[in-house]
Amino acid sequence: MSVADQQDPIDLHHSPRSRHQLQPRILFATPEMADFVKTGGLGEVAGSLPRALRRHYDVRVVIPGYRQVIEQFDHIPVVAQLPAQAGIPPSDLGLVETTDGLKVYVILNADLYQRDGTPYGNAQGDFGDNDIRFARLSLAAAEIARGIDPTWAADLLHLNDWQAALAPAYLAWSGLRVPSILTVHNLAYQGVFPREALGRLGIPEDAFRMDGVEFYGQLSFLKAGLYYASHVTTVSETYAREIITPESGCGLDGLLRTRAAQGRLAGILNGIDESWDSRTDPHLAARFEIDDWKGKRANAETVRRQFGLAVSRGPLFAVVSRLVHQKGIDLSIGAAESIVAEGGQLVVIGQGEGRFEGALRDLARRYPSSVGVHVGFEERDARRMFAGSDFLLMPSRFEPCGLAQMYAQRFGSLPIVHRTGGLADTVEDGVTGFTFGEASARGFSVAIRRAFDTFAQKKRLNAMRRHAMSRSFGWDQAAMNYASLYARAFGNTAGLRLRAA
Structure with missing residues (x-):
């Protein structure tokens, strides 16, 4: 599926840099990243795709400050304070740099994130406050787009799965128009919570409707993102076709068909990084080439x-x-x-x-x-x-x-x-x-x-x-496809399209 050449009006006055400059600023918001913690493919993608795009964009990542993140750094400098909103607590926003120079914002809140288990739960099940924990991630992404870090503000948000999907909704409710891409890695995981969560998440009551965040009488983070994001992607072309059907749409096929009809749903196949090479992988008992x-x-x-x-x-x-x-x-x-x-x-x-x-x-x-x-x-x-x-x-x-x-x-x-x-x-x-x-x-x-x-x-x-x-399965083709989509979201295709190497 492709995205039609529709252009969104966009306010870039929140940012000290113009979208026409050489390296637009992309914020990649994710609940996991292979550098620190991963439970599946999303963590691998979050570790690889920002790096594949970094040569052409000023890319940063924002991730919750899990224990696995905090333990990798002797000191995390604080660059901003994230304010409270409704029941979402205030947090510090740290900024670290990986060994290869990728800058990563870390949401510092020990009560929310420094727990045993996975990013989402433990042996007893999902954490009971996951709505607050990941609304904090979504709201942090929106705050970075607003310019809460005085040295850097995102020109475009690239959001991943339900855990970051409220970000474009928070921006819309505040009246700020910043382009956003929501990538769905698995439609079956939607971040569904009771209606009572609206108040503690700072969600307006009038957003609880079919054309909004309501999903069969409950609140769906993922539906909010599908509705409010500038464009929606998923991680293969075939899956993009499958999810607009009742059989595979997990109850969201109607909204996804609408987004597809608008030209705002695309399938972009993930890649894998260069470490998957039998000739060089140090993990192998013996390295080998084709025909060896x-x-x-x-x-x-x-x-x-x-x-x-x-x-x-x-x-x-x-x-x-x-x-x-x-x-x-x-x-x-x-x-x-x-x-x-x-x-x-x-x-x-x-x-x-x-x-x-x-x-x-x-x-x-x-x-x-x-x-x-x-x-x-x-x-x-x-x-x-x-x-x-x-x-x-x-x-x-x-x-x-x-x-x-x-x-x-x-x-x-x-x-x-x-x-x-x-x-x-x-x-x-x-x-x-x-x-x-x-x-x-x-x-x-x-x-x-x-x-x-x-x-x-x-x-x-x-x-x-x-x-x-x-077969290569590298990230180059995916990076070009995302760059083309970013260009459409910016409404500046000629200026932002990634050139083939």
Whole structure:
């Protein structure tokens, strides 16, 4: 999907610099960033995309001051005080710089952010005040656009997922028009809270309507962003088409169809960074190039030893995933016995729902020489699994973009994927992997059977590996697409379009 050449009027008088200057200022607001903390693909994107854009824009990031952020710096200079609003507490705004020079604003509020667990919750569930915690993030982004830091003010906000999605709404309610892009990484997570949250979040009562923040009698952060942002993007072209349908729209398909009809919904495929290179990755047991299948086998042997599997000449299948229903983990569990019966082996790393963790541990107990499971996540182990496996199982029921299938291809592991979202956009059936159209055990088993057949034909297997490893999946194309969108949001296409390298 593309965005039509519609232009928004915009007030840039809040900023001491004009939008026509060489490097417009982009603020990337995110609830997680791989430099500090990540739970999935969003963290990886937040660590990579701002850097890909930095050569052409003055890009900064704003993130909550989690413990994982605070602990990485001896001192965080405070550049501004964020005022309270309704029930949102005041906070300091710090500014740090990563080792490669990327500037990151940190919202300093120990009561809100310095907690055990993930950015969103702990073993007991989501934090009960997540509405306040992430309204604080959204409001901070809006304040930076207003110029609360006297040395820098954002000319455009690039907001990510529901946790930052109230920012364009706060700007609209204050009467300030600053262009904004909202990127939806997973429509299923919407930030829905009771209507009673309106008062403590400083949301006007008249905004609680269908053309506003109301969602089936509750408040939706994500809907607010979809409605108020200048443009909406999601993370693959296919997913952008899927979410305007009732089947995949999670109750927001009507609003998304409207935004698409306005030319304000686009799908821009994520990329992966340059560290995903089998020739240079220091995590691997052995580095290897295309056609160096001995080096790939060395990683397979390391993986088998690590998981306690038997030496085998059969194919090695891998799962590197959150262990949740969306990812089709039940389908992978259901396929395990037939994989073992055919002479294959399966290794799994990830964490998620207890029922799936238990079922996988049970498989490992029943087939100790053929199935290995690690509940948790280690970057080194995951990379070695991509490098050592022959096939990656990724039967996601829906997948907005997905990164694991890109990682796997770069390391010569052929993905077996459900043909949906970003999986459909990045895996070429029979060339760089295997796809199936029905998210069912039957469709999955047919694709796995094709993988076994290919493994027995070494010439074909190696040809597919070469094609897969030749894919780049870099950020250059995504950066150009975002730059084009930024230009449209600014209404200055000629002045702001990113030139191809």
